[in-house]
Amino acid sequence: MNRPLVNRARLGQSGPIMCLPALLPAVALVLAAGASLAETTLFPPPSGRTDEELLIYSSLDSDLARPLIAAFQRTHPDLAVRYEDLLTGALHDRIVAESQAASEGGGGGTADFVFSSAMDLQVKLANDGFARPVVTPDTANWPDWANWRDTVYALTFEPAVFAYHKPSFAGHPPPATRADLIRWLAEHPEEAQGRIGTYDPARSGVGYLFLARDQELYPGIWAVAEAMGRAGVRQYATTGELLERIADGRLALGYNLLGSYVTDWARRHPDIGLILPRDFTVVVSRVALVPTAARNPARGAGFLAFLMSPEGQELLSETLRLSAVSLEVAGQPTPAGGMQDLAGLRLKPVPVSPGLLAYLDQATRARLLARWNRALSGR
Missing domain, CATH: 3.40.190.10 (Periplasmic binding protein-like II)
Structure with a gap:
């Protein structure tokens, strides 16, 4: 019992x-x-x-x-x-x-x-x-x-990955680390503006989990969020919404997407590519x-x-x-x-344990979402 x-x-x-x-x-x-x-x-x-x-x-x-x-x-x-x-x-x-x-x-x-x-x-x-x-x-x-x-x-055992629109990176490689992502956003503002997407952590359970793990594992995550905010990041509740837009080029890159869905879409949509982040890879x-x-x-x-x-x-x-x-x-x-x-x-799996309950504390959740929104808005 x-x-x-x-x-x-x-x-x-x-x-x-x-x-x-x-x-x-x-x-x-x-x-x-x-x-x-x-x-x-x-x-x-x-x-x-x-x-x-x-x-x-x-x-x-x-x-x-x-x-x-x-x-x-x-x-x-x-x-x-x-x-x-x-x-x-x-x-x-x-x-x-x-x-x-x-x-x-x-x-x-x-x-x-x-x-x-x-x-x-x-x-x-x-x-x-x-x-x-x-x-x-x-x-x-x-x-x-x-x-x-x-x-x-x-x-x-599913990694969080970067998904990208291959034709949008025909002249240079896609980001392979979070530092690469910040650099790409800064060096290619016209390509990036309004064309990076991720989960909305307020509406997506797995998106919130990824954000919480990023904060635990990577002190620089808020610099990543600020860079995405300056680039007009688009937020979605589901992986399908993100991948539809990456497949047709409306988005150039998706941050922290479930790798299983990206792999399945990439089989059917040759313009979608997948990167397993080389700095660390959250696994859910x-x-x-x-x-x-x-x-x-x-x-x-x-x-x-x-x-x-x-x-x-x-x-x-x-x-x-x-x-x-x-x-x-x-x-x-x-x-x-x-x-x-x-x-x-550098795989960082999330164990099935009561430690996950900390992510659901309402005060903790409210603070994390508020910080995310502040970072995106540049405040």
Whole structure:
């Protein structure tokens, strides 16, 4: 049984949690907002013989998830999969709202399986009692940094990269370090103005995590932010929005983008290039859990076991270009999942641990976002 590491009201207990009549209107608003943000894809059962369903909430684009689901359904032909693609913050809020409604008797539960790139929010769900322990056949061999109390599992090993528009750098190489980036912004103002993009840390969970890690690892990050601000940096909530603009040249460069998405887009858009920063490379993971209030936790645990299996890890590594956590797969000749050899880089992985909760402290978050905005504005 997991014990929380911070004080809080547990589900179903008296205390700060509102009683049912007061809670339900707030829950309804959150659920309605979450539903409006979700992009739902239904994968029918291959056998066509049943209406049994696995419900997944995920921040991974449905097109990237498709081969994973197809492989899972080959061994579960009677199971439909309802896949809801959400922004990371909306995903977290929806799990909380649906779980609270279920605990008060006002709802039928939540997703069976949750997969998100916002590591901090996933650990918070577990720490706040919204994730159940699951032991899979591969748990015993899973790296310690990638497993917290058998409730939260890191399944990928993904660098933050620079993405760039190749024709925009035809006359000179793209930046390979943060110092190079500052230099390029200063020496090529006409090329750079309004053509550098990054995540909006106020709207993107992974963008905020990258900013927090940059601040911890690199004292010069605010000089980078100030240089990007002078160049009229554009901020977006999703990787797709950034890569669309890099592909057609509206943006020349994207800072700190999830490497998995960049690699996938680069395969289909030859004008997109990728750089693994040579000064240091932040590495994050997509993190999975089975909610306490899952409608069918056994199905969620089954999908988790599949993704942790050698077959699931190989699919993540090779098909989706998401580097695998599994030591068996990571030991193969292409450990970077087809991205680029990670050897020789100063890799800075983020462990799955309660230390991530520090990023979610509201006062800390407000200070970091305020400093980011001040740096961009040159104040």
